[in-house]
Amino acid sequence: MMFGAGRTIRHRVLLPLCGSRGMSSDGTGTVVPRKEVVDFVVRCMEAVGTKRPNALAIAEVLAEADYRGHYSHGLNRLEMYIHDLKMNICDANVQPSILKETAATAYVDGNNGLGPVVGNFCMDLAIKKAKEAGVGWVIAKGSNHYGIAGWYSIQAMQQGLIGMSMTNTSPLVAPTRAKKAALGTNPLTVAAPAKDGDSFLLDMATSAVAVGKIEMQKRKEEPIPKGWAIGPGGQMTTDPQTALMGALMPLGGAELHSGYKGYGLGLMVELFCGILAGGSYGPNVRKWMSTAEEANLGQCFVALNPECFAPGYHDRLQDLMNFIRKMEPTEPHKPVLIAGDPEKIRMKENDDRGGIQYHPNQMKACAKWAQDLKVSPPKTIA
Amino acid sequence: MMFGAGRTIRHRVLLPLCGSRGMSSDGTGTVVPRKEVVDFVVRCMEAVGTKRPNALAIAEVLAEADYRGHYSHGLNRLEMYIHDLKMNICDANVQPSILKETAATAYVDGNNGLGPVVGNFCMDLAIKKAKEAGVGWVIAKGSNHYGIAGWYSIQAMQQGLIGMSMTNTSPLVAPTRAKKAALGTNPLTVAAPAKDGDSFLLDMATSAVAVGKIEMQKRKEEPIPKGWAIGPGGQMTTDPQTALMGALMPLGGAELHSGYKGYGLGLMVELFCGILAGGSYGPNVRKWMSTAEEANLGQCFVALNPECFAPGYHDRLQDLMNFIRKMEPTEPHKPVLIAGDPEKIRMKENDDRGGIQYHPNQMKACAKWAQDLKVSPPKTIA
Numbered sequence: 001m002m003f004g005a006g007r008t009i010r011h012r013v014l015l016p017l018c019g020s021r022g023m024s025s026d027g028t029g030t031v032v033p034r035k036e037v038v039d040f041v042v043r044c045m046e047a048v049g050t051k052r053p054n055a056l057a058i059a060e061v062l063a064e065a066d067y068r069g070h071y072s073h074g075l076n077r078l079e080m081y082i083h084d085l086k087m088n089i090c091d092a093n094v095q096p097s098i099l100k101e102t103a104a105t106a107y108v109d110g111n112n113g114l115g116p117v118v119g120n121f122c123m124d125l126a127i128k129k130a131k132e133a134g135v136g137w138v139i140a141k142g143s144n145h146y147g148i149a150g151w152y153s154i155q156a157m158q159q160g161l162i163g164m165s166m167t168n169t170s171p172l173v174a175p176t177r178a179k180k181a182a183l184g185t186n187p188l189t190v191a192a193p194a195k196d197g198d199s200f201l202l203d204m205a206t207s208a209v210a211v212g213k214i215e216m217q218k219r220k221e222e223p224i225p226k227g228w229a230i231g232p233g234g235q236m237t238t239d240p241q242t243a244l245m246g247a248l249m250p251l252g253g254a255e256l257h258s259g260y261k262g263y264g265l266g267l268m269v270e271l272f273c274g275i276l277a278g279g280s281y282g283p284n285v286r287k288w289m290s291t292a293e294e295a296n297l298g299q300c301f302v303a304l305n306p307e308c309f310a311p312g313y314h315d316r317l318q319d320l321m322n323f324i325r326k327m328e329p330t331e332p333h334k335p336v337l338i339a340g341d342p343e344k345i346r347m348k349e350n351d352d353r354g355g356i357q358y359h360p361n362q363m364k365a366c367a368k369w370a371q372d373l374k375v376s377p378p379k380t381i382a
Numbered sequence: 383m384m385f386g387a388g389r390t391i392r393h394r395v396l397l398p399l400c401g402s403r404g405m406s407s408d409g410t411g412t413v414v415p416r417k418e419v420v421d422f423v424v425r426c427m428e429a430v431g432t433k434r435p436n437a438l439a440i441a442e443v444l445a446e447a448d449y450r451g452h453y454s455h456g457l458n459r460l461e462m463y464i465h466d467l468k469m470n471i472c473d474a475n476v477q478p479s480i481l482k483e484t485a486a487t488a489y490v491d492g493n494n495g496l497g498p499v500v501g502n503f504c505m506d507l508a509i510k511k512a513k514e515a516g517v518g519w520v521i522a523k524g525s526n527h528y529g530i531a532g533w534y535s536i537q538a539m540q541q542g543l544i545g546m547s548m549t550n551t552s553p554l555v556a557p558t559r560a561k562k563a564a565l566g567t568n569p570l571t572v573a574a575p576a577k578d579g580d581s582f583l584l585d586m587a588t589s590a591v592a593v594g595k596i597e598m599q600k601r602k603e604e605p606i607p608k609g610w611a612i613g614p615g616g617q618m619t620t621d622p623q624t625a626l627m628g629a630l631m632p633l634g635g636a637e638l639h640s641g642y643k644g645y646g647l648g649l650m651v652e653l654f655c656g657i658l659a660g661g662s663y664g665p666n667v668r669k670w671m672s673t674a675e676e677a678n679l680g681q682c683f684v685a686l687n688p689e690c691f692a693p694g695y696h697d698r699l700q701d702l703m704n705f706i707r708k709m710e711p712t713e714p715h716k717p718v719l720i721a722g723d724p725e726k727i728r729m730k731e732n733d734d735r736g737g738i739q740y741h742p743n744q745m746k747a748c749a750k751w752a753q754d755l756k757v758s759p760p761k762t763i764a
Contacts, residue, residue, distance in 0.1 A: 104486035105516030105690040134487030135519045139691045162653070178709040178718045190650050200653060202646040209640060227639055234712030251643050252633050257609050258591060261633050264584040264721040265647075267706075268572050271544070271582060275699050278692025282702045308487040309521050310660025317657050320664045324649075327560040330616030336560045339646040 030363045032378045033355040037063040040366065040378040041078060047373035048085045050092040050114075057116040061147035064154075066356045069346030072212050073148045075362055079369065080145070080289060081114070087291040090114060090144050096121045103133040107277075108140040112294050115146030122301040123152045123165070130161050130303035139272065141279035143167075143297045150203035153191035156303040157199060163191045164302040168273040168281060170288035173207045174247035175267075176260040179234030181247035182283045185210065186269035191340075192306075195318040201340030206266040207248040208259075214240050214248075227253025273298035355381055412745045414760045415737040419445040422748065422760040423460060429755035430467045432474040432496075439498040443529035446536075448738045451728030454594050455530045457744055461751065462527070462671060463496070469673040472496060472526050478503045485515040489659075490522040494676050497528030504683040505534045505547070512543050512685035521654065523661035525549075525679045532585035535573035538685040539581060545573045546684040550655040550663060552670035555589045556629035557649075558642040561616030563629035564665045567592065568651035573722075574688075577700040583722030588648040589630040590641075596622050596630075609635025655680035737763055 032040075041059035046052065058081060066074030084090040091112045100107040106125050110118035122138040129136025146152070149165045156163025169184030185205035192200045209228050217224045218240035226236050229243035236254060237243050251262025274281025277298030286293050306313040327336045350356050363380070370377035414422075423441035428434065440463060448456030466472040473494045482489040488507050492500035504520040511518025528534070531547045538545025551566030567587035574582045591610050599606045600622035608618050611625035618636060619625050633644025656663025659680030668675050688695040709718045732738050745762070752759035 100690060102516035102687075102690055103514075105687070107691045132485075133515060134484035135517055137517045137686060137690075141692060162658075175706050175709065175718055177711045177713070177716050178706070179712050180709065182706055182709060190653070192653050200649065202650055204640075204643045204646060208634070225638055227635075230712070234710075251640060252590070253609075253635075253639060256607055257635060257639075258586075258633060260719075260721070261586045264586060267582065267702075267721065268584055270702065271572070271574050271699065275702065276544075276688060276691040276695060278694060278698065281698060283705060304519060305484075305487070306658055308482060308484055308519075309489045309658040310523060312660060313658060316660070316663060317653065320649075320652065320657065323665060324557050324560070324564055327557065327562065327564060328616075329559045330561050330612070331559070334559050336557050337642075339642070339649065 029357040029359055030380045031353055031355040031357050032380050034063050034067055034350070036379050037066060037075065037356060040370075040375075041075070043375035044078060044082060044369060044373050045085075045092070047375050048082055048092070050085065054093055054114055054117050057120055058114055058147070061116045061119075061151045063356070064151055065148045066358070067347055067350055068148070068150075068343040070148055070343075071359075071362070072210070075358070075366060077145070077147070079365070082369070082373075084144065084291060089291040089294060096140065096142075098125070104129055104135050104137055106136075106138045108138060110140045110143035110297075110299075112142050112144070112296070115144040115297070115299075116151070118143040119146040119152050119165070119299060119301070120155070122299065123155045123163070123303070126163075126301045126303040127156050127159050127161060130156070130305045131159075134305050134308040136301075136303045138301045139277045140299045140301075141277035141296060142294075143279070143299050144295045145169075145297070146299060148203065149187045149189040150191065150201060152301055153189040153203070154201070157191040157193045157201070159303075160193060160306075162193075162304040162306060163189075164300075164304075165189050166269045166272050166300045168270050168279070168285055168298050170285050170290075171283050172211065172248050172288065173250055173263075173266055174230055174234070176250065176255050176263045179230075179232075183250075183263070183266045183270060184285060185248065186266045186273070188265070188269055192317060193314065194321055195314045198318060198321065199340055200317065200321065200338055201343070203339075204251075206251050206262055206269060208251050208253050208262065209248070211244075211248065214243050218244065227257060227259070269300075270298075272300040276300070411739040411741055412762045413735055413737040413739050414745075414762050416445050416449055416732070418761050419448060419457065419738055422752075422757075423457070425757035426460060426464060426751060426755050427467075427474070429757050430464055430474070432467065436475055436496055436499050439502055440496055440529070443498045443501075443533045445738070446533055447530045448740070449729055449732055450530070450532075450725040452530055452725075453741075453744070454592070457740070457748060459527070459529070461747070464751070464755075466526065466673060471673040471676060478522065478524075480507070486511055486517050486519055488518075488520045490520060492522045492525035492679075492681075494524050494526070494678070497526040497679070497681075498533070500525040501528040501534050501547070501681060501683070502537070504681065505537045505545070505685070508545075508683045508685040509538050509541050509543060512538070512687045513541075516687050516690040518683075518685045520683045521659045522681045522683075523659035523678060524676075525661070525681050526677045527551075527679070528681060530585060531569045531571040532573065532583060534683055535571040535585070536583065539573035539575045539583070541685075542575060542688075544575075544686040544688060545571075546682075546686075547571050548651045548654050548682045550652050550661070550667055550680050552667050552672075553665050554593065554630050554670065555632055555645075555648055556612055556616070558632065558637050558645045561612075561614075565632075565645070565648040565652060566667060567630065568648045568655070570647070570651055574699060575696065576703055577696045580700060580703065581722055582699065582703065582720055583725070585721075586633075588633055588644055588651060590633050590635050590644065591630070593626075593630065596625050600626065609639060609641070651682075652680075654682040658682070
């Protein structure tokens with residue numbers, strides 16, 4: 001198989017619209033009820049020919065991302081999905097099909113459908129199998145960008161199961177010692193229910209940081225820490241502009257800091273995604289935002305039933321999380337957190353104000369899309 | 383549940399015997415055929431009352447660790463296993479029992495047996511289930527230190543499956559923002575067969591580095607990089623002695639470098655081990671090397687059958703590994719590697735010289751144990 005030339009992060013477009021928390025610098029912003037975010041995305045997706053159930057699938061993932069404070073993966077990404085459909089490089093209305101099945105596994109063809117349509121189908125199947133056989137392990141080829149990985153692990157968690165998901169992505173991360181990128185930021189997520197609605201929710205890229213963090217430093221004209229990225233020559237850099245022409249480093253950073261572990265995790269995600277799925281993999285995944293070819297992403301969905309193991313699972317998980325949260329912090333104003341706690345804080349803030357707070361620039365972009373697509377813009381409450 | 387006081391890495395004994403490659407500083411050492419390493423461990427274990435099959439189980443894991451160049455987990459650990467048996471805190475001859483089963487899962491009680499006896503039992507079960515149901519997911523409580531995690535994933539790989547394993551360990555790692563340790567180095571391993579005996583073999587602690595690396599810096603009287611460890615006050619330190627009184631940092635290091643991802647991975651391993659198993663977990667796992675109570679470790683073993691997914695799996699994995707290995711390295715003399723490649727180099731070296739090369743101090747220690755236990759010491763060939 002021939003690979004294209006090494007892709008670097010310079011191909012990624014800058015996040016144009018929002019800061020790290022989607023608000024303007026003075027902390028204010030426009031508030032949109034979550035349901036209205038969903039409805040607005042549905043209107044836009046329907047306007048480009050998506051039937052309602054599939055439009056709703058993508059709308060719910062985007063609204064959830066913004067609701068959790070992951071603004072880069074919410075309304076900010078709507079334009080990309082619309083563009084894919086306009087370019088006819090993704091099929092809005094197709095359903096996935098099962099190619100192979102055992103008691104605990106399924107191999108699915110996403111048929112080049114919308115990522116969330118493929119993802120929901122696969123996770124529903126994994127959940128069904130986990131309830132019957134203890135574990136469900138579903139892998140799909142022919143998928144597209146599926147939004148926040150955590151959306152899928154949460155589906156399993158809401159059924160009392162432990163959920164996991166992984167996806168490969170466009171190559172942006174350089175293997176340890178390599179000059180160029182060959183793997184995506186390849187995220188993995190694990191969601192586990194504890195007591196009374198509490199949970200452990202890990203949702204992480206296997207790169208040291210996301211490209212967005214480097215873009216933020218560039219905008220602020222501040223250096224990036226060593227270990228985030230390399231320049232085009234393969235050397236670690238502290239200059240964000242040089243980094244954006246180079247590649248991300250894996251979790252851990254330099255070899256001395258065990259960056260080869262993050263690189264190994266990225267390759268593990270690729271194994272469970274593109275390699276097992278028979279989709280695109282590694283350096284031959286299409287460039288970020290490209291519509292020159294189908295994405296053919298590989299994705300992995302796992303559900304595990306804790307009832308198959310020791311009784312008292314919820315008590316133990318809650319006990320450990322409580323212990324860790326109560327540990328003495330090194331800096332008194334920075335409490336020790338469990339994965340998913342920052343998102344819980346964001347969700348509470350959104351609930352208290354009756355909707356999701358957006359940066360004015362995001363609202364301007366939505367207004368423009370609404371005009372272009374001849375749909376009504378999001379209704380705001382503040 | 384009450385937790386004991388926070389444990390820190392100062393409780394861990396210094397690795398007394400070997401450098402990072404088990405050889406003396408001039409690169410020479412004593413060579414012991416691999417089979418003789420196995421036989422020597424069997425003699426020692428039998429001398430403290432272990433019946434042959436169980437003695438062999440532990441001997442094979444220790445010999446494999448040394449053969450792969452992981453000297454800390456080979457003969458260097460024999461004394462600890464012997465001590466556990468002499469103190470009657472681990473049962474040399476017990477067999478594990480299955481407490482619960484589904485098509486794809488099993489919950490096992492290790493019955494406080496030797497770690498490798500429990501581990502082999504569980505991975506055999508996971509392999510059997512993966513062949514029948516596509517995936518086998520086995521979790522054990524009541525286990526003990528099981529040697530290199532990679533031993534178990536390799537067993538599945540040798541059957542054409544993808545193997546995974548995780549174990550919890552004594553608390554040495556501080557959660558991000560916390561002053562003290564609450565999690566172990568909690569390793570995870572994934573082994574996947576490629577073509578013609580080639581493979582991807584990830585076997586990594588979820589901490590930034592192992593304690594041994596800090597001990598080496600102390601011996602050399604050199605500082606440690608920022609991001610490896612914190613001192614007793616919770617602050618990052620570059621002084622190895624201060625670090626040894628503090629705690630390890632998770633993979634990634636500081637929060638700015640996404641250390642919370644490594645911490646999240648460590649907690650994920652604990653979820654699949656102590657929490658689901660109903661064994662000891664987090665800060666209540668007994669201190670490293672303590673024999674004051676049973677270890678009651680939780681361990682997780684997973685096997686996945688690639689035949690359940692896309693045809694051509696081996697070709698794709700090999701293709702990706704070949705592509706990455708041929709990437710241009712940043713430093714010409716440091717080729718880009720795949721997880722498991724450093725071990726392949728060590729194994730080839732050992733094969734070429736007809737045995738495993740040991741530091742003279744390791745041989746002295748073996749001679750002393752042989753004398754104490756009234757067995758013959760390892761026969762050397764150089």
